[in-house]
Amino acid sequence: xxxxxxxxxxxxxxxxxxxxxxxxxxxxxxxxxxxxxxxxxxxxxxxxxxxxxxxxxxxxxxxxxxxxxxxxxxxxxxxxxxxxxxxxxxxxxxxxxxxxxxxxxxxxxxxxxxxxxxxxxxxxxxxxxxxxxxxxxxxxxxxxxxxxxxxxxxxxxxxxxxxxxxxxxxxxxxxxxxxxxxxxxxxxxxxxxxxxxxxxxxxxxxxxxxxxxxxxxxxxxxxxxxxxxxxxxxxxxxxxxxxxxxxxxxxxxxxxxxxxxxxxxxxxxxxxxxxxxxxxxxxxxxxxxxxxxxxxxxxxxxxxxxxxxxxxxxxxxxxxxxxxxxxxxxxxxxxxxxxxxxxxxxxxxxxxxxxxxxxxxxxxxxxxxxxxxxxxxxxxxxxxxxxxxxxxxxxxxxxxxxxxxxxxxxxxxxxxxxxxxxxxxxxxxxxxxxxxxxxxxxxxxxxxxxxxxxxxxxxxxxxxxxxxxxx
Amino acid sequence: xxxxxxxxxxxxxxxxxxxxxxxxxxxxxxxxxxxxxxxxxxxxxxxxxxxxxxxxxxxxxxxxxxxxxxxxxxxxxxxxxxxxxxxxxxxxxxxxxxxxxxxxxxxxxxxxxxxxxxxxxxxxxxxxxxxxxxxxxxxxxxxxxxxxxxxxxxxxxxxxxxxxxxxxxxxxxxxxxxxxxxxxxxxxxxxxxxxxxxxxxxxxxxxxxxxxxxxxxxxxxxxxxxxxxxxxxxxxxxxxxxxxxxxxxxxxxxxxxxxxxxxxxxxxxxxxxxxxxxxxxxxxxxxxxxxxxxxxxxxxxxxxxxxxxxxxxxxxxxxxxxxxxxxxxxxxxxxxxxxxxxxxxxxxxxxxxxxxxxxxxxxxxxxxxxxxxxxxxxxxxxxxxxxxxxxxxxxxxxxxxxxxxxxxxxxxxxxxxxxxxxxxxxxxxxxxxxxxxxxxxxxxxxxxxxxxxxxxxxxxxxxxxxxxxxx
Numbered sequence: 001x002x003x004x005x006x007x008x009x010x011x012x013x014x015x016x017x018x019x020x021x022x023x024x025x026x027x028x029x030x031x032x033x034x035x036x037x038x039x040x041x042x043x044x045x046x047x048x049x050x051x052x053x054x055x056x057x058x059x060x061x062x063x064x065x066x067x068x069x070x071x072x073x074x075x076x077x078x079x080x081x082x083x084x085x086x087x088x089x090x091x092x093x094x095x096x097x098x099x100x101x102x103x104x105x106x107x108x109x110x111x112x113x114x115x116x117x118x119x120x121x122x123x124x125x126x127x128x129x130x131x132x133x134x135x136x137x138x139x140x141x142x143x144x145x146x147x148x149x150x151x152x153x154x155x156x157x158x159x160x161x162x163x164x165x166x167x168x169x170x171x172x173x174x175x176x177x178x179x180x181x182x183x184x185x186x187x188x189x190x191x192x193x194x195x196x197x198x199x200x201x202x203x204x205x206x207x208x209x210x211x212x213x214x215x216x217x218x219x220x221x222x223x224x225x226x227x228x229x230x231x232x233x234x235x236x237x238x239x240x241x242x243x244x245x246x247x248x249x250x251x252x253x254x255x256x257x258x259x260x261x262x263x264x265x266x267x268x269x270x271x272x273x274x275x276x277x278x279x280x281x282x283x284x285x286x287x288x289x290x291x292x293x294x295x296x297x298x299x300x301x302x303x304x305x306x307x308x309x310x311x312x313x314x315x316x317x318x319x320x321x322x323x324x325x326x327x328x329x330x331x332x333x334x335x336x337x338x339x340x341x342x343x344x345x346x347x348x349x350x351x352x353x354x355x356x357x358x359x360x361x362x363x364x365x366x367x368x369x370x371x372x373x374x375x376x377x378x379x380x381x382x383x384x385x386x387x388x389x390x391x392x393x394x395x396x397x398x399x400x401x402x403x404x405x406x407x408x409x410x411x412x413x414x415x416x417x418x419x420x421x422x423x424x425x426x427x428x429x430x431x432x433x434x435x436x437x438x439x440x441x442x443x444x445x446x447x448x449x450x451x452x453x454x455x456x457x458x459x460x461x462x463x464x465x466x467x468x469x470x471x
Numbered sequence: 472x473x474x475x476x477x478x479x480x481x482x483x484x485x486x487x488x489x490x491x492x493x494x495x496x497x498x499x500x501x502x503x504x505x506x507x508x509x510x511x512x513x514x515x516x517x518x519x520x521x522x523x524x525x526x527x528x529x530x531x532x533x534x535x536x537x538x539x540x541x542x543x544x545x546x547x548x549x550x551x552x553x554x555x556x557x558x559x560x561x562x563x564x565x566x567x568x569x570x571x572x573x574x575x576x577x578x579x580x581x582x583x584x585x586x587x588x589x590x591x592x593x594x595x596x597x598x599x600x601x602x603x604x605x606x607x608x609x610x611x612x613x614x615x616x617x618x619x620x621x622x623x624x625x626x627x628x629x630x631x632x633x634x635x636x637x638x639x640x641x642x643x644x645x646x647x648x649x650x651x652x653x654x655x656x657x658x659x660x661x662x663x664x665x666x667x668x669x670x671x672x673x674x675x676x677x678x679x680x681x682x683x684x685x686x687x688x689x690x691x692x693x694x695x696x697x698x699x700x701x702x703x704x705x706x707x708x709x710x711x712x713x714x715x716x717x718x719x720x721x722x723x724x725x726x727x728x729x730x731x732x733x734x735x736x737x738x739x740x741x742x743x744x745x746x747x748x749x750x751x752x753x754x755x756x757x758x759x760x761x762x763x764x765x766x767x768x769x770x771x772x773x774x775x776x777x778x779x780x781x782x783x784x785x786x787x788x789x790x791x792x793x794x795x796x797x798x799x800x801x802x803x804x805x806x807x808x809x810x811x812x813x814x815x816x817x818x819x820x821x822x823x824x825x826x827x828x829x830x831x832x833x834x835x836x837x838x839x840x841x842x843x844x845x846x847x848x849x850x851x852x853x854x855x856x857x858x859x860x861x862x863x864x865x866x867x868x869x870x871x872x873x874x875x876x877x878x879x880x881x882x883x884x885x886x887x888x889x890x891x892x893x894x895x896x897x898x899x900x901x902x903x904x905x906x907x908x909x910x911x912x913x914x915x916x917x918x919x920x921x922x923x924x925x926x927x928x929x930x931x932x933x934x935x936x937x938x939x940x941x942x
Contacts, residue, residue, distance in 0.1 A: 110828035201672035
């Protein structure tokens, strides 16, 4: 399968694109191209030839038909908050932004479903359904700026996933424009479906390589009435990891169970000018633990029982967030860790995931690899799911693509992850920057199946080509 | 895509099969062939040419390589409890039973996962993990006889799905033998995974058409400590359907919410000789409602609040199952409905699913279609999920395949389901008997994508060919 070879220069089709989407929504000026040249991945940027902001599925279909005919690379983009380079237009061509598809179409309170366009900000969607007592749980740390369409593309998770699941667990049905221009629905708006192959689940997490999602039907659940939040310090990062597994083994199902290494907390506390959490020399990491439900007494009992359990893991003094403001402060710290550590020099991020009891082994391994390969790493993430974000700071190396020693060290990291029963990405996707490591977790046959699936949907390989695997 | 044309008669390969699986596990005698000629679907039966019971994935691989080379049809089979004809060897050839792959390989208490072979009885698996305080929720009514491999093939549900989800929500990773003989794993043993296309979810619910599952890694959760069960009579079947939607809108998440029409209850009560539920002339249907959790007080409050809510829907006197025995009695009645109504002449079953608020419209429509097309139907099923089983009794018509008026009436039924936003199968699969109706819910493009996916995995179309869609 080869990357599409453009048969005529992209810019010869500008008039056609303008006729489809309107002149106001087709951009070739450098400023706009520059804005869409990067996402949140490392320091990478690639200029597209043209940025198009279509207004609906039919326009997207018409654009894709032209691009398919002339084999023009198309990179779909939601909010550009991705961390694996999925929205980077590394082959030039058309950058297709879905930002104008930003309407919540219907909140169906009778069936607890919402139908939305992909360009709605995730938090806006959450707030809109919450106003009706409903809950859409998956909320990446970037929920205030990311879009639900991007979340579907990457199969995003976030802190609530540990109790409520990830995006794939909420998507019931998708309207998708295929690279060849057809518009299809992948399933039906039902909670259970055993009718043919699961095209919905094939589309979720396919990183914009199989089609462009234009409508999303999500399952909603009743919003829990109460939640409680606590922060627990640990003297050892590894012991914190052990405590995570113990909480589940004891029968608890927290609604969030996050791990933050002390250095990350220190950096983010400085950035947001917060003294909410004391940074003490004897603390190596914190767990942030939330429980939620409809019965406050039950939650109080549960929280106390968890705190009691953690004393057996050498936990320090537990800090309970007493009110909404304290909770918000703690969550703000957690949610802004990624941004803070990146600004602080930790530009390379890996999104490893292992069976949760393997967290201590993974954490130990990361630190050893750091010594061996001359990088410094901080760890944080969704420990309850075994999903550990590893931010890497290697002086002089701003991205993971060019430095041979960095590439070697990442191979070693992913081999470790694989040996622990884990895989490369838990919620950020493979995109551009991790595709070189897919051979560590998949053999030739598995990758061949994936490539052939790609070919069914995109015979000319125009849509986000060279993402997930080499074209 | 054409069905594989056998290049040499199946029986010429008997020696090769015996060499692979051992002489004791290759059967051509009529008695055994007859046992494997049917599943639980209507009155259909088709004799295979040979029954093979391999002992492991490697043997399955070796058998499939021969069948692939000589284009011999292969029908995989677990327990044969399916209701859509997925395990029927309608093309003859090899019937490949996975019954000997019946070991639970590992219950991983540290990670709350179980790795199992596909031939383990679902209830045996549930009991084994429950003994360690763990919970695998999806339990079809046939859990005492069905196998977990079959559940994966059909993406089964059961009464707990309304709170806990269906099989697809628990499968983390699968070992699969492809029709071409390769053995692959589909993913990793992790709770979150955004690493390439979701081959695991593609395999779940693919009804044995893409590969034969030989190992299954399932997510487990802590087993809830308590559950409460009640039975609520309604004067009108439609009002019962309306009450279902109201329960969720009010913010409750029951762990089961089943609907049983009075005629079905009457039939099953007679069959199991039970007087647990009084059958009164003013009752048209019952809801069976369960809540579960770790705090008894909270559950009691919830159950009372639901009962209170239902008085607004003209519910009759609520019957609370007071102890384990009463609960077991009620569940036994519910679980044996399918068997009882089938024995009573309702041989044709449809597995419709709609958005749950559309249940009353579906129920009303079924009754009208019955009048129009001269059949009698009883309804029951997982109302909380909008998943309604419709059992049809039409004197003189034992299956759905031969009577033109029956085929016409099923088309009308599925068109109604589709118009209500639903689809053909919620948990039983399409198999043999529903494949003629796929065009009602999928257009040519969607079906073409599915056929092409089939072709990637099974280029010679040997594995369960002619299931889900026409070969």
